Amino acid sequence: MTAPKRKKTRANGEGTIYQRKDGRWEAAGYVLAxxxxxxxxxxxxxxxxxxxxxxxxxxxxxxxxxxxxxxxSAVGDYLTYWLNSVAVHRLRENTHTRYATCVRLHLIPGLGTKKIARLTAKDIRTFLDRLRATCQCCAQGLDTERKQCCVVGECCQKRLSPLTVTYVHSVLKSALEHAVREDELPRNVARNVKTTAPRPRRFRPLTAAEARQFLDAARTDRLNALYELALRTGLRKGELLGLLWDDLDLNAGTASVRRSLQRTRTGGLTHLPTKTRASERRIALPTECIHSLKKHKERQDKERETARSAWTDSGLVFSTPTGRPLDPANLTRRFRNFLDRAGLRRIRFHDLRHSTATLLLEQGVDLVVIKELLGHAHIGVTAGVYAHVRLRLQRDAIDALGHALGDQDDD
Structure with missing residues (x-):
């Protein structure tokens, strides 16, 4: 008698599935690499x-x-897969572009041929050390194109900043972390490599006197309301350019920050979500900003009448004279020219945001309030960026206490 055929328990293409001795389940199958x-x-x-x-x-x-x-997979193949199939769905477009540039210029040339499973902490540490010491003009072939630097025997020593090296390391960590989550790697070896924390980027915020000079000069500028809002509330450039009139309640004196206007490689000027979830916030508007916004609305209404059919009804608070969005790069140029006309030193537009926080700290405003106003994700970010201000305020507080206790310098 012929034994009956055992019923097949797995469908074609399902792969092999079985329980391991440690109690966990394991499955294996063939896929396109x-x-x-x-x-x-x-x-x-x-x-x-x-x-x-x-x-x-x-x-x-x-x-x-x-x-x-x-x-x-080789590290280069894996990074390409991760960028195009994983990171592209999780990152903002401009962030993805920066990641892709980092992978193309540094990670693939330095680690691309190594097998991802055999990558060690020593490999990564050696790669980062080499990256710090290598002239990037030579490494990227720019010297050959320009017939300078190493190609003529006079290396320009154009090395990456510590901040950029740390960024390269963080991109690699993010990619390998996904491999760990997907059970392709048992651990993220990039996490075992410690890099020296780069010094915080130095900035020189406006002093109280310079801030007053800035506001005085801005009163006659077409973008007075934008400059005033930037300095008095600390909104980011993209958040200011993405504001709609519907986001403002001038009677209640509030503004809702819901989006950011950015220029992307594929979409041009595009409204994107705010930088983080915490960046989406509702803030109180200073009385001075309410007045300047009302005047700005009157000016914009006149520009609409002048433009007539050429007007684009974008609903934006800050627009061109024909209602179109303001390009962030154009605003940067306008801001630079404005500083020159006002007789103020050159600062970045983003330094207005730093100026807001610094001036508020110096006035004794609580760090939590500043964190909420600026839309930082964590108070540690606020505390870290403005640590130098807090240290100075601590010194002032200690000196004030010494004065109250009657301390005197020794004769």
Whole structure:
């Protein structure tokens, strides 16, 4: 008598699924790899269903032509896969562009041929040390194009800043962290590499006297309301340019920050979500800003009448004389020219935001209030950026206490 055939428990393409001795479940199957070959991948889970779903998701992506990074992938192939299939869906476009530039210029040339599974902390540390010491003009072939630097035997020593090296390291950590989450790597070796924390970028905010001079000069400028709002509230450039009249309640004296206007490579001038969730906020408007915004509205209404059919009804608070969005780069140029006309030293537009926070701190405003006004995600960000101001205020407080206690200098 012929024994009946055992019923098949797995469908074609489902892969192998079994329970390990440690109680966890493991599944394996073939998928399209980043190097266009077929690779066997393994996934793990606490239940059979969870593990099967993980493998099914990878196989489904593979069947749609999306390559899956595996532990056998080269670092360069994996980074390309991660940028195009993972990071592109999670990052703002401009951030993704910066990541892609970092990968193209530094990570792929330095680590691209190594197998991701064999990448060690020593490899990464050696790579970062070499990156710090290498002239980037020579490394990127700019010397050959321009017939200068190393190609003529006179190296310009154009090295990356410590901040940029730290950024390269953070991009690599983010990519490898995804490999860990996908069970392709047991641990993120980039986390075992410690880099020296770069010094905070130096900035020189406006003093109280300079801020008063700034506001006086701005009164006759077409963008007076924008400059005043920037200095008195600390809004970011993109947040200011993305403000709609519907976001303002001039009777209640409030503004709702909901978006940011940015120029992207593919979309041009685009309204994007605020930088972080905490950046989406409602702030109180100073009385002076309410007055200047009302005057600005009257001016804009006159510009609408003058432009007639050429007017674009964008609803933006700050626009061109025909109602179109203001380009952030154009605002930067206008701001620079304004500072020159006002007889003020050159600062970045973003330094108005630093000036707001510094002046508020010097007036004794609580750090939590400043954090909420600026829209920082964590108070640690606020405290870290303005640590130098807090240290000076501590010294002033100690001196004031000494004066109250009758301390005197020794004769």
């Amino acid at each position: 980043a190097d266009s070959t077929s690779k066997r991948v393994r996934v793990y889970g606490t239940t059979r269903k969870e593990t099967a779903n993980k493998l099914a998701e990878k196989i489904a992506d593979s069947n749609r032509g999306l390559p899956i990074a595996t532990a056998d």
